[in-house]
Amino acid sequence: MKTRKLNQVLKGDALVGLLLIAAAALAMLASNGAWAWLYEMFLSTKATIQIGAFAIEKPLLLWINDGLMAVFFFLVGLEVKREIMRGELSSFDKAALPIFAAIGGMAMPALIYSVINLADPSALRGWAIPAATDIAFALGFLALVSMRAPSSLKIFLLAVAIIDDLGAIVIIALFYTADLSVQMLAFAAAGVALLAVLNLAGVKRASPYILIGAAIWAFVLKSGVHATLAGVITALMIPMDGKNPQDASPLKTLEHGIHPWVAFLVLPLFAFANAGLSLASFAASALVAPVTLGVALGLFVGKPLGVLAASAIAVRLGWAKLPEGANWLHVAGVAAFTGIGFTMSLFIGGLAFSDPDALNNVRLGVLTGSLASALAGCTLIYLAGRRAPAGARQSAEQKARPHRPAFADTSLALRNPGAA
Numbered sequence: 001m002k003t004r005k006l007n008q009v010l011k012g013d014a015l016v017g018l019l020l021i022a023a024a025a026l027a028m029l030a031s032n033g034a035w036a037w038l039y040e041m042f043l044s045t046k047a048t049i050q051i052g053a054f055a056i057e058k059p060l061l062l063w064i065n066d067g068l069m070a071v072f073f074f075l076v077g078l079e080v081k082r083e084i085m086r087g088e089l090s091s092f093d094k095a096a097l098p099i100f101a102a103i104g105g106m107a108m109p110a111l112i113y114s115v116i117n118l119a120d121p122s123a124l125r126g127w128a129i130p131a132a133t134d135i136a137f138a139l140g141f142l143a144l145v146s147m148r149a150p151s152s153l154k155i156f157l158l159a160v161a162i163i164d165d166l167g168a169i170v171i172i173a174l175f176y177t178a179d180l181s182v183q184m185l186a187f188a189a190a191g192v193a194l195l196a197v198l199n200l201a202g203v204k205r206a207s208p209y210i211l212i213g214a215a216i217w218a219f220v221l222k223s224g225v226h227a228t229l230a231g232v233i234t235a236l237m238i239p240m241d242g243k244n245p246q247d248a249s250p251l252k253t254l255e256h257g258i259h260p261w262v263a264f265l266v267l268p269l270f271a272f273a274n275a276g277l278s279l280a281s282f283a284a285s286a287l288v289a290p291v292t293l294g295v296a297l298g299l300f301v302g303k304p305l306g307v308l309a310a311s312a313i314a315v316r317l318g319w320a321k322l323p324e325g326a327n328w329l330h331v332a333g334v335a336a337f338t339g340i341g342f343t344m345s346l347f348i349g350g351l352a353f354s355d356p357d358a359l360n361n362v363r364l365g366v367l368t369g370s371l372a373s374a375l376a377g378c379t380l381i382y383l384a385g386r387r388a389p390a391g392a393r394q395s396a397e398q399k400a401r402p403h404r405p406a407f408a409d410t411s412l413a414l415r416n417p418g419a420a
Contacts, residue, residue, distance in 0.1 A: 017140020031276030077235025098159035104310025109302030113294035130298025132344030148385025150325030295365025333380035339373030
């Protein structure tokens with residue numbers, strides 16, 4: 001019995017979460033041990049891609065953050081389109097609670113961070129850092145206590161995290177862009193128009209979309225807008241249905257095919273490259289630095305408070321209802337899990353600050369706030385499971401609609417990457 005439960009954990013969301021924890025721990029060791037110079041040299045090594053006069057030269061750290069993370073955002077875009085067209089965001093009654101929860105969960109931590117850093121205009125650039133949720137980590141920790149929760153909670157958390165990421169994408173586009181190149185933006189817009197033509201013409205093969213998407217990524221990168229947005233735009237143009245009803249969905253096929261690469265390469269590599277918190281010049285004062293406190297309290301206090309408050313208002317006004325089989329303690333546990341901001345928070349932190357000390361404070365705040373949120377979420381879900389009658393839990397799990405999000409079934413994607 002114990003072996004079977006362990007295998008279920010390792011085959012699902014928890015495996016991705018454990019892998020990210022290992023990558024972050026390895027980054028901490030690499031940035032503080034005798035090989036710290038090698039870690040820094042690896043991240044600062046420059047690589048160049050050039051076609052004629054068009055050249056992109058960046059250190060490996062930025063190739064990971066601007067290049068590989070575009071693949072992650074491409075996967076997020078596929079998930080967003082699938083959920084809007086056929087899933088939990090396809091109608092208002094389904095989407096109401098996660099929409100309200102996500103809005104509250106983005107606004108409250110941003111407010112807390114801004115109040116704490118109000119006296120420092122440069123620090124205020126990081127207001128969006130605690131507003132984001134890490135899908136992989138959040139679902140991974142929920143999987144560890146899933147036996148204590150109705151399966152509807154996973155759907156709720158996934159929907160909140162997806163809307164959260166969509167909000168983060170909009171924030172990046174509006175507030176974290178450099179000087180814009182109109183010419184490069186025009187080239188990128190032409191690429192998007194070409195994708196739209198392919199979609200309207202009924203082209204179902206993924207390869208033309210991917211090739212044009214790669215060109216859009218290069219133009220967006222050169223334009224000053226963050227290049228990961230190209231991944232989302234390309235994903236939204238991928239056809240949902242095949243030519244015939246019995247054909248596999250191009251979008252779902254891509255989603256399942258890309259997921260293992262994102263889960264086992266992109267996200268761990270991003271964690272390894274960005275979670276290295278140098279303790280060489282660490283001082284206890286860093287724990288109470290405004291940026292550190294703003295990020296940590298924004299994640300640990302702001303996210304759950306915002307999610308709970310917005311959810312309570314929506315339910316009270318009759319605009320939404322709780323996930324099937326769940327009580328408010330369950331929702332509080334999910335709200336705590338949304339405070340795990342790891343990947344997205346570190347990503348936005350890298351856009352907001354270039355100063356090494358500020359980045360170290362961001363990392364410290366993200367790590368402490370995310371860890372505290374994970375522990376709080378696990379505790380609340382465990383307590384909610386003890387309070388709920390066993391029969392009610394089983395009934396809720398049986399009634400919940402079957403759902404296989406990209407981050408929810410690693411084993412399926414590995415066994416059959418082309419599954420629809």
